[in-house]
Amino acid sequence: MNRLRASFPVLTVVAAILALWYVAAAGLNLQWERDQAARAKTEVPFATMLANTMAQDRPVLPVPHQVAVEIWETTFEKKITSKRSLVYHGWITLSATMLGFVFGTALGMALAVGIVHNRAMDLSVMPWVIASQTVPILAIAPMIIVVLNAVGLSGLIPKALISTYLSFFPVAVGMVKGFRSPDAIQLDLMRTWSADRGQVFWKLRWPAATPYLFASLKVAVAASLLGAIVGELPTGAVAGLGARLLAGSYYGQTVQIWSALFAAAALAAVLVALVGLAGRITLARRGQAGGV
Amino acid sequence: MRDLALNGLARQPLLLAPAALGLGLISLMLARDGMPAWGWALVLGAWACAWALVAALAARVGQSGGGGDRALRLAIPLIFGATLLFLWEAVAVGARIPPVLLPPPSAIAARFAGSLPILYADFSQTFLRSVLIGYALGCSAAVVCALAIDRSPFLQRGLLPVGNFVAALPIVGIAPIMVMWFGFDWPSKAAVVVVMVFFPMLVNTVEGLKAAERMQLDLMRTWAASHRQTLLRLRLPMAAPFIFNGLKIASTLALIGAIVAEFFGTPTVGMGFRISTEVGRMNVDMVWAEIALAALAGSAFYGIIALIEQAVTFWHPSQRGARA
Numbered sequence: 289m290n291r292l293r294a295s296f297p298v299l300t301v302v303a304a305i306l307a308l309w310y311v312a313a314a315g316l317n318l319q320w321e322r323d324q325a326a327r328a329k330t331e332v333p334f335a336t337m338l339a340n341t342m343a344q345d346r347p348v349l350p351v352p353h354q355v356a357v358e359i360w361e362t363t364f365e366k367k368i369t370s371k372r373s374l375v376y377h378g379w380i381t382l383s384a385t386m387l388g389f390v391f392g393t394a395l396g397m398a399l400a401v402g403i404v405h406n407r408a409m410d411l412s413v414m415p416w417v418i419a420s421q422t423v424p425i426l427a428i429a430p431m432i433i434v435v436l437n438a439v440g441l442s443g444l445i446p447k448a449l450i451s452t453y454l455s456f457f458p459v460a461v462g463m464v465k466g467f468r469s470p471d472a473i474q475l476d477l478m479r480t481w482s483a484d485r486g487q488v489f490w491k492l493r494w495p496a497a498t499p500y501l502f503a504s505l506k507v508a509v510a511a512s513l514l515g516a517i518v519g520e521l522p523t524g525a526v527a528g529l530g531a532r533l534l535a536g537s538y539y540g541q542t543v544q545i546w547s548a549l550f551a552a553a554a555l556a557a558v559l560v561a562l563v564g565l566a567g568r569i570t571l572a573r574r575g576q577a578g579g580v
Numbered sequence: 581m582r583d584l585a586l587n588g589l590a591r592q593p594l595l596l597a598p599a600a601l602g603l604g605l606i607s608l609m610l611a612r613d614g615m616p617a618w619g620w621a622l623v624l625g626a627w628a629c630a631w632a633l634v635a636a637l638a639a640r641v642g643q644s645g646g647g648g649d650r651a652l653r654l655a656i657p658l659i660f661g662a663t664l665l666f667l668w669e670a671v672a673v674g675a676r677i678p679p680v681l682l683p684p685p686s687a688i689a690a691r692f693a694g695s696l697p698i699l700y701a702d703f704s705q706t707f708l709r710s711v712l713i714g715y716a717l718g719c720s721a722a723v724v725c726a727l728a729i730d731r732s733p734f735l736q737r738g739l740l741p742v743g744n745f746v747a748a749l750p751i752v753g754i755a756p757i758m759v760m761w762f763g764f765d766w767p768s769k770a771a772v773v774v775v776m777v778f779f780p781m782l783v784n785t786v787e788g789l790k791a792a793e794r795m796q797l798d799l800m801r802t803w804a805a806s807h808r809q810t811l812l813r814l815r816l817p818m819a820a821p822f823i824f825n826g827l828k829i830a831s832t833l834a835l836i837g838a839i840v841a842e843f844f845g846t847p848t849v850g851m852g853f854r855i856s857t858e859v860g861r862m863n864v865d866m867v868w869a870e871i872a873l874a875a876l877a878g879s880a881f882y883g884i885i886a887l888i889e890q891a892v893t894f895w896h897p898s899q900r901g902a903r904a
Contacts, residue, residue: 297738305742348761408631408638411653412660421832423875431867434859435681514750521843537756537844549753556749 306352316348317341350543358547374551380528382555384444384516388451389509395452396459396508403460404467404493405485417460425453429518447519447528454515455508462504466497499576502567509559517552529555596636600629604666608673615674623670630663683865692869698854699873706851707877709766710838714773719830721774722781723823727811729782730789740786747779755841769841769850776837777830784829788822789815821896824889831881835874 321340325332332340342351350358359374366373399417402409429450436446470492478488520530529552536545603626610619634656641652665685671677672684679687692699729735755772762768792815800810842852851870858866 294737297734298741299738301735301738301742407641408635408656411638411641411656412634413657415657416661416664419879423871423878425836431855431859431864431871435864438680438862510749514752517750518752518840521840533753533756534844537759540760542757542760545753545756549757552753553749557745 309349309352310342313347313349313351314338314341317344320344320348346540347542350546354543355546355550358543359550362547363551374529374532374547377527377529377532377548378551378555381513381516381520381530381552384447384519384528385451385509385513385555385559387444387448388515389455389512391448391452392455392508392512393459393505396456396504397463399456399460400463400467401489403464405489414464417457420453421457425450425515429515429521433519447516450519451512451515455512458504458507458511459501462500462507463497466500467493469500470496495574495576498574499567499571502563502570505563505567506560509563510556513552513556513559596629596633600626600633600663603629604670607670608666611670611674615670619674623667623674627663627667630659630666634659634663680862680864683868687865688868688872691865692872695866695869699869701849702851702854702870703873703877705766705847705849706769706838706842707835710769710841710850711773711834711881713766714770714838715777715830715834717770718774718777718834719781719827722778722826723785725778726782726785726789729786736786740783743779743783743786747783751776751779752837752840755837756844758841759844764845765847769838769846772841773834773837776833780829780833781823781826784822784826785819788819788826791815791818791822820893821889824885824893827885828882828889831885832878835878835881839874 318337318341321332321337321344325337341347343354344350347354362372362374366375399413403414403417404410432450433446436449467489474492474496475488478492483491516528517530517533520526520528521534529548532548532551533545536542536548603622607615607619607622607626610616610622637652637656637659641649641656643649668682669684669686672679672682673686729739752772754775758768758771758775762771796814796818797810800814805813839852839855842850843856846853851874854870855867858864858870
């Protein structure tokens with residue numbers, strides 16, 4: 289019951305957005321219908337025109353149910369090996385995302401461990417970790433892809449590298465914070481037990497950092513998906529959700545663009561939710577307070 | 581005894597700095613006409629000296645107060661960055677990596693200096709028009725929206741989850757749609773930027789408006805402060821750290837959005853356009869020059885916002901901590 293009450297405002301807002309969307313679609317697509325009518329020199333009643341705006345082939349703004357139908361058809365009614373199946377494209381993007389996510393998490397953690405344990409590294413590397421994100425890496429994506437293609441590396445790895453670059457940052461920053469979250473009094477206690485650095489790390493810092501880990505993994509997985517999608521843009525629209533976007537924009541297939549966009553959104557939501565779930569289960573098993 | 585002397589030597593920045601510099605310069609000169617095997621030893625030596633220098637300087641941070649300390653904190657990352665550039669140069673030149681793959685920094689710098697007019701034209705198209713205009717519009721719209729949401733708890737509970745959800749989505753995906761709607765020139769890029777910065781900014785501002793504490797709000801009430809007064813004197817200042825956090829996140833997003841949107845169609849000028857065409861022509865040093873420009877613009881943008889933040893939220897613990 290409580291959940292229902294909490295979701296009511298959200299549902300209202302979503303419904304309002306959908307309603308706005310229909311109105312906007314009618315407004316934006318009407319011009320084309322008018323032009324058609326003028327060209328055919330026929331008088332089309334306004335109501336028919338309005339109805340037609342909902343079913344254009346290449347609308348300026350497709351209406352939600354058109355997008356929903358397209359997603360349904362390309363997800364469930366095509367064979368998943370078909371080039372027109374969203375599942376096929378989604379899988380390609382997902383595999384690059386996961387590979388990049390794993391790389392990025394490993395790199396971020398390694399950096400965080402180094403930064404926490406070595407003062408010189410803290411002072412010299414940390415500013416560059418932060419500065420690295422002011423470089424619009426996505427802008428370099430096409431070059432990385434093309435250059436790596438020239439060396440013979442193609443397919444998953446180049447895309448995964450872009451995802452890595454985007455996802456290591458939240459993990460590194462979050463884990464540095466997490467590894468430093470134990471209080472001085474706790475560190476002192478470890479010292480009175482004459483624990484060495486490894487023991488302090490595994491028995492105190494690592495458990496203390498776990499909530500931070502999952503919070504930053506959530507950000508990292510979303511960033512990693514973004515990297516994979518943008519990494520697919522310059523490959524000449526071969527496969528993947530990003531390629532669907534680019535192909536759609538080349539051929540004016542707006543419905544295809546929107547359906548790829550929604551597939552990407554759904555994928556992002558599922559990934560973030562899965563990481564969140566894993567975090568809750570892990571923390572609950574440990575009896576730690578959930579989330580940061 | 582000898583160990584002690586060596587140890588002392590390894591802690592002398594005055595000795596280490598010239599050693600690193602000298603070894604580095606010699607190895608770079610060697611690299612130019614084919615690196616001999618012992619040249620790599622020099623490269624490693626220079627690297628070791630530079631790292632020892634960083635470590636020695638890092639050990640001194642916090643010993644001297646005030647200006648010296650701040651200079652050290654600035655110098656350490658700079659030395660580290662210079663070391664990375666040096667290694668890049670040495671490997672790229674010494675190992676004869678094809679420039680198409682990885683041009684050495686010197687070639688990129690030469691290209692940068694040689695094509696300033698083109699770079700400026702791209703900068704003004706992408707940054708001064710698309711990014712700045714889109715950023716200003718998107719961020720102010722988000723703040724206004726947040727203030728509106730703030731008046732209604734219903735909207736807060738409804739819009740925030742949606743906003744949080746949208747903020748995690750790969751929004752650059754709307755770039756092709758915006759290009760279709762607003763044409764090839766900068767307005768379509770600015771539109772992408774507006775949408776990209778809007779949600780992170782909205783979420784952060786709403787979060788910030790909740791930052792004022794119950795006690796403080798009650799105090800305002802005992803002074804019979806109006807909603808407007810409470811907002812201006814208490815809640816907006818309290819929200820400032822959150823708002824600036826949003827502004828910082830949005831600043832990097834804005835640049836990314838504008839550049840990626842240019843991949844979907846632009847007039848023949850702009851950073852994203854230049855990158856995608858020069859990649860096609862395998863002019864990789866030009867691409868790197870463009871990336872360097874993007875990095876400089878991005879860092880400067882971020883830096884300016886951070887400076888404004890320092891000036892506005894000087895009272896906040898995170899800022900006071902950084903000063904002391």
